[in-house]
Amino acid sequence: MARASSRRSATYLWRGSSTVPDSSHTTRMNELIDELAALTTEAARDSVDLDTLDTLELVTLMNQGDQSVPVAVAQHAAVIARAVDAIVERFRRGGRLIYLGAGTAGRIGVLDASECPPTFGTPPEMVRGLIAGGPTALLTAVENAEDDDTAAAAELSELGLTDADVVVGISASGRTPYVVGGLRRARECGALTIAVAQNTDSAIGRIADIPIEVVVGPEFVAGSTRLKSGTAQKLILNMLSTLAMVRLGKTYRGIMVDLVATNEKLRARSVRTVMTVTGVPADEAESALDAAEGHVKEAILAVLTGVAPAEAGRRLEEAGGLLRVAVERAPSA
Structure with a gap:
């Protein structure tokens, strides 16, 4: 029974709200397949049959790949420093730092924001994290929420976004509709926009005032961007918030x-x-x-x-x- 229930759930997620694919659905699906094929974060690593390796070999191989992440981040030190200085300038004007993301990227943003008050004595509203699907998505995947390109814009409007604020859009692919829509709204409000992506020439990078596009290469498990991409995002957000607080005298x-x-x-x-x-x-x-x-x-x-x-x-x-x-x-x- 459990297996049948799981299968029904997977089928529902697979089809979403569409029950009978039509020509427009097929066209859109083919476009998305081509779009994903061009992303480094979706690429498969050099052929290695992971399931044939013993556990120690797997640990060693994964750790070796992870070591490339801080090296990749270091190559973007200048643009990260520029982003930190821009955040500090907005903080001094009474502005806020607001993270936007879906799935892993959203959770990393909420995590960074939630740790600023106890670490640096900041008021809760100074650094905020918004995640597609809302608080429920912190514990349970709400994957379809990332496709809503109006949700983040509405949430930012509710926060009363101003030109003193900074909005950081986080997306490994750089194309997440929730983040794209949020950054566009932020620009309309005159807020400073920063993009954190793991692909170059990303959709969010083209929107943002300051794009931070750190390419970490194919994931250990193809397409699982909670791995090296997530690590890169955590390292970058660590620097954005922590170094801004250092500059503020915290x-x-x-x-x-x-x-x-x-x-x-x-x-x-x-x-x-x-x-x-x-x-x-x-x-x-x-x-x-x-x-x-x-x-x-x-x-x-x-x-x-x-x-x-x-x-x-x-x-x-x-x-x-x-x-x-x-x-x-x-x-x-």
């Missing part, structure tokens, strides 16, 4: 100093951060954090300069939130 000497202590581990990390930066023992670091109501940067500045937490907060505000600037300006630093 770190000091390579250490997170704007983290939000939402659990026991992060509370311990906050104490350790104050200890590492200032050199004081744990009890003094914890006392400084208590006085600063958990604000790591205020606690650090108070310890380093001897001022009260309220004064430390004022000095940080005058320094634009940059701890290094506040320390350098302090008479006793």
Whole structure:
């Protein structure tokens, strides 16, 4: 029974809403087949019968292929740096960073966005992730959702998109309709647009102000773009958000100093951060954090300069939130 049910489900997904293919359907299907055939992300690797290899051989072979991903990303360092600077400029204008994607690409965008508040103390609305199919698609595939080229545009309109915002469209193929439609809407609103794709001359790359097209070659399993393509997307998004936060002063000497202590581990990390930066023992670091109501940067500045937490907060505000600037300006630093 389970097998029959699974087969019925697969048949439904295969046909979608079309039950009797007509000539227009056949024409469209042939066009899509040709379009996919031209994509590097859809290509098959050199002939290797994976099912004939033992597990250690498979692990070794897959790992060898993965090592090419950071090398490919490194070749686009200049354009990634340009994107980071553009994001920082929009943040300073009060803008937001919004990721768009479907399937794996959408999940990676939502993941990056969701980790910014606890890591860097940002408000939840500062970095957002939109995925085709909505929150349900985070846990369950809603594959047909990516074909809706109006959904992302509607979602962006609901967010009240402005020209201070940045919209990053993520698509391994570079042709996902959900992402294409979203980027077009973003351009209409005057928002800065960035494309992250794993094919050159992609549809989203042609729309975007800043295309980041990192080609990682055929996947270990042909067409499974959650693999090397997904890894490349994660590396790029890591840089876009993290380096933008570094430029905004969310770190000091390579250490997170704007983290939000939402659990026991992060509370311990906050104490350790104050200890590492200032050199004081744990009890003094914890006392400084208590006085600063958990604000790591205020606690650090108070310890380093001897001022009260309220004064430390004022000095940080005058320094634009940059701890290094506040320390350098302090008479006793």
